[in-house]
Amino acid sequence: MTNLLTGYLEDRSTAQYFCFSISCEVCGEFWYSSSVPFSKAGQAAEHREKRELYDAVYQREKNRARLAAGREAVERFSQCPICRRLVCDSCFLICDEMDMCRECAGRLKESGEPVAP
Amino acid sequence: MKIRWLPFLLLCLVLAGCSTASDTGGRLILAAEGAEAYGSVLSPFLWGYTLQEAEDSLYAELDRGSAVACFDVQAIPAMDRGLGRYWYPHVSATVVLAVDRTQTDAVITGWDSLRENHIQVGMGSSSVMRNMLVMGALSYGLNRKEPVKRDALAFLESLVGNGGFEPEESDAPVLLCLDYEAVEWNRSGGNYEIIVPSEGTLSFRLGLLSDAPLTLEPGLDEALLSAGLPLANGQRPYGFPDDYRTARTLEEEDYDRFLELTGDSSRDLRRQVFHTRLYTTADLREHILSAVLVAVAILLWKGTVSHRMLRADVRRAVAVMSWLMVGWLLLRLFKYQLAEESTLSRMCWYGYYLFQLALPAVLLYLTEILDKPEKERQPARTRWPAFICYLLSVLLVMTNDLHQLVFRFEANGNWPKDYSYGPGYWLIIAASFILLALAVVKLFRMGRRSSYRGGKLFPLLFCGSLLAYVLAYIYRVPLAWESDITVNICILSVLFFESALRTGLVPVNIQYQRLFASAPINLTLLDESGHTVLSSGGVRPVSRSLWMRLLADIQRPLLRDRDTQLHAVSICGGMAVWQEDLSQLNHLKREIQEVQSRLEAANALLREEGEVKKRMLAAETGRELCEQLDRDMERRITVLTGLIKSLPETKDPKRLIAHITLCLCHIKRRCNLFFLARQGMALPGDELGIYLDELAELACYTGVKMLVRCGETGALDIRRAALCYDFTFETISWTLEAAASPLMGYLEAENDCLVFRFLPDADPNRWRFSEELLAEVSALGGQITCKDLDDAVGLCMTLPLGGETNG
Known part of the structure; x- marks a missing residue:
């Protein structure tokens, strides 16, 4: 699931921090991961070698932040077992027999409570 | 946990610390009115228990393992509810009237006589238990069959109206008390007549209630009797009234009714008897x-x-x-x-x-x-x-x-x-x-x-x-x-x-909610914790994830979904977030993209169509060119074919081959000129001169001596150059046929005309140029004439330049 979510993450990072988002495929609302500041943010690279070094550090920290964002997203997103879409906790219902997304529940006339109302 | 809860928690801890000392057990607690004598007699007979004052309610003391001296109306209901397992009744206590004969000689026999005598009545205490005992005795006394509290309250109210009823008064002429209390007062020098009300009263039993079985030393009954306390079995010492027939002892089934009757006695006494605390709490x-x-x-x-x-x-x-x-x-x-x-x-x-x-x-x-x-x-x-x-x-x-x-x-x-x-x-x-x-x-x-x-x-x-x-x-x-x-x-x-x-003395924001609810600005005010304080109507709440994102970088707009963008600004105590609706913009963008892709598809189609048309046009043009070229060259090729066919029969093949070569050269250059004409290009005069020299050179092989000179003609349009070239070729052909060699030619521009003159060595009046050449020359406004030059006849083709020669 983490790998799946990590693949869906959209990059919202800036030069100062790393942030990623995932859009719920039912309500369309974006979820944003916690911002992780870039360790070298605000530090000027005077020459080319240092800039290249900073770029490498940036990419390495960004990859770590992406993984962390994927782990964070696991707590808030689920994959609907019927339509296989990624849905947020507000759109994912706990039903009697099988948990599913709001739209599938509507189609199947199932009732349930959202994971996060 | 927030720091602001700390004082409250500390207060709770302080108050919780104010509990009683830990339970040590073996305590004898007096929880009944006037039970001090009973307690002091009982204490030596109850080994292992010490007489102590109550620190809590009867039930709490019982729960701690204490033995509690109480009345049966307290003990039996408590046992029914699971509190206390062992009940030892010892003493009988009857509610009586104690008439102080030092203060009054009134004849008092029961409750009703109190109403008639207008004497002040007291109870010596206004505790809840005493109120209950007296109210119960009154209720049962005034109506033995169907006792009701209302009768007791009305009776006491009438006492208040008659001579006064003071619950706490212990010096009143008549006291509502327990019989052993009155006997004790008499023993202490009082002069009380103890009257068991003739209408009826209640006898209660005073005893010990405990959770554990109690072992009492023998001789308790005798000790109680010698202390002036009547026993629960009806045995009474000296000083008690003889007749207790009107006194009723409560049975097992009467206790609930008793509690129902005497419940809230203190409140009812205050409100219905003394008419106090009507508008405030009473118990x-x-x-x-x-x-x-x-x-x-x-x-x-x-x-x-x-x-x-x-x-x-x-x-x-x-x-x-x-x-x-x-x-x-x-x-x-x-x-x-x-x-x-x-x-x-x-x-x-x-x-x-x-x-x-x-x-x-x-x-x-x-x-x-x-x-x-x-x-x-x-x-x-x-x-x-x-x-x-x-x-x-x-x-x-x-x-x-x-x-x-x-x-x-x-x-x-x-x-x-x-x-x-x-x-x-x-x-x-x-x-x-x-x-x-x-x-x-x-x-x-x-x-x-x-x-x-x-x-x-x-x-x-x-x-x-x-x-x-x-x-x-x-x-x-x-x-x-x-x-x-x-x-x-x-x-x-x-x-x-x-x-x-x-009234506005302290400003509040009562109307802000209405203002926000009716304002179409999609604005939300959040506090420092991210909770919504005020929000416009219909705006979706800002989730914690979005709030944290905005807090981290408040300057940067944030996409809530594809059609909504959040903008935030920091305000005192939180932030203001407004939501920009991008749906119209996105709709327009999508429409533009659709139109663009449709246009690109249409352009691709048109481009392909253009390519096809161009290819078709090129093929058509090529075909037309070929046809036109065929038409142009048909007569020349026919002549050439005739020459070639006559080649085997000719006597002078060398000359004929030279003639054929001349014809081929002519056809080749005419083809060149034909394509140049289609390209719309001009032919420089020098290049035409080269063409003409080429013809002259080939003509030499046919035996025609020829010299052509080109003057300053500038660039010629292809049509005029082609006419000059054709005119030269036909002139050579005539010279060859008429053996009019040598031939001299001169091309020059004169007064806006192109003049091409030939001087052959024979009379050219008998020679006829081809119809096509003559028609072309005439079409350009020119002419071909023969001029008599005294000893020779010259050919002259005049073509108007039409401004193109200097172009």
Whole structure:
């Protein structure tokens, strides 16, 4: 699931921090991961070698932040077992027999409570 | 956990620490009226138990393992409910009339005779248990078949009307008491006639209730009889009335009915007999319930005020006031739970002032901050005087046991009721009034521009009521003294503050919700914790993830979904977030993209169509060119074919081959000129000269000596150049046929005309040029003429240049 979510993450990072988002495929609302500041943010690279070094550090920290964002997203997103879409906790219902997304529940006339109302 | 809960938790811990000492067991507790004699007799017979004072209720003591001396009306219902397993009744106690014959000679036989004799009646105590015993005896006595409480209350009310009924009076001529009490008074020198009411009364049993079986030493009955206590089996010592036939002892099934009859006796006595506490709480249960209800109401009110106010500091001040009132009520509830009037109880009483005196100080602080911006720091001099005044007042009250300057009472007496006020009390009350007055004056000064001029009467009214009530309580005006001061002060304080809010003395933001609800701006105000404070109608709430994202980088707009963008700005105490609807923009963008892709597809189609057409056109043009070329060259090729066919039969093949070569050269150059003409290009005069020289050179091989010279003609259009070239070729052909060699030619431009002259060595008048050449020359406005030059005849082709020669 983490790998799946990590693949869906959209990059919202800036030069100062790393942030990623995932859009719920039912309500369309974006979820944003916690911002992780870039360790070298605000530090000027005077020459080319240092800039290249900073770029490498940036990419390495960004990859770590992406993984962390994927782990964070696991707590808030689920994959609907019927339509296989990624849905947020507000759109994912706990039903009697099988948990599913709001739209599938509507189609199947199932009732349930959202994971996060 | 938030730090603001810490004081409350500390208070709870402090109060929880005020519990009784740990249970040691083996205690004998007296929980019955007038059971002291019973307890002192019983104590030597109950080994392992020591007689001690009750620290808690009967049931709590029982739960701790104590043996409790109580009446059967207490013990049996408790056992039915699972409290206490062993009941040992020992003594009989009958409610009787004790008539002090030193004060009255009235003939009294029962309850009704009390009504007729107009004598003052007392009970010696107004405790709950005694009220219950007397009320029960009265109810059963006045109506033996269907006892009702109403009869007992009406009887006592009539006693109040007749000669007076004073529950706590122990010196009245007639006392409602237990028979062994009256016998004891007689033994102590009293002269009481003990009368078992003729209408009927109740006999109760006094005994021991315990959770564990008790072992009593033998000889208890004798000891009880010798102590003047009647036994539960009906055996009575000297001094008791002889006839107890009208006294009824309750059976097992009567206890619930008894409790039903005597429940809430204290409350009913106060309200229905003495007509007091009609509009306030009258017994412990009502005290507790009212305090809980008022505390809940205050907390709800605090919630509404917090909801109405945007300023965090004002909200905090109101919250402090609310918690002060709730703390006061809770402390009071705690004091109610204390079984005896101990030092702890008195410290709780002093503790009331911890909360009470803080209220005006906080109100003054509130008025100080109201007319200043939220973030502006208040100068300390405006806050410290009130705070110091409060601290000194509290210190004075809490140390009252040391100096008795605030409350004066006998420490060992009935201090909860028998106390007076010292100078310290007037000092702290005066200080509180001054703080309150300062706060109220400041409030009204700030609110003088408010539009609720008439409405300001209400805060004044409630403030005046509060002051009047406190003064009336201090001076013990019955209406105030009999009421619940804590509850009333809290209610009046809340009403005062609420009216101040309603009338605009304290600014609130009541209308903001309506404003936001009707404003089409999609704006949300969030507090420092990310909770929505105000929100426009129909706006989706901002989730915690979005709030954190905005907080991390508030300058950057944030996409909520594909059609909504959030913008945020930091405001005092939180942030304002408004949502921009991008759906129209996205719709337009999508439409533009669709149109663009449609146009690109159409362009690709058109491009492909153009390519196809171009290819078709090229093929068509090529075909047309070929056809046109074929037409142009047909006559020449026919001539050439004829020449080639005649080649085997010719006698001079060399000359004929040269002629054929000449024809081929002509055809080749004409093809060149044909394509140049299609390209719309001009032919430089020098290049035409080269063509003509080429013809002249080939003509030499046919035996024609020829010289052609080109003058300055400039660039010629292809049509004229082709005519010159054709004219030259046909002239050579004629010269070859007519053996008119040598041939001289001269091409030059004269007066806007191109003139091409040939001078052959024979008469050219008999030679005819081809129809195509003549037609072409005529079409250009030119002509071909023969000119007689005395000894020779020349050919001359004249073509108007038409401005192209110099082009």
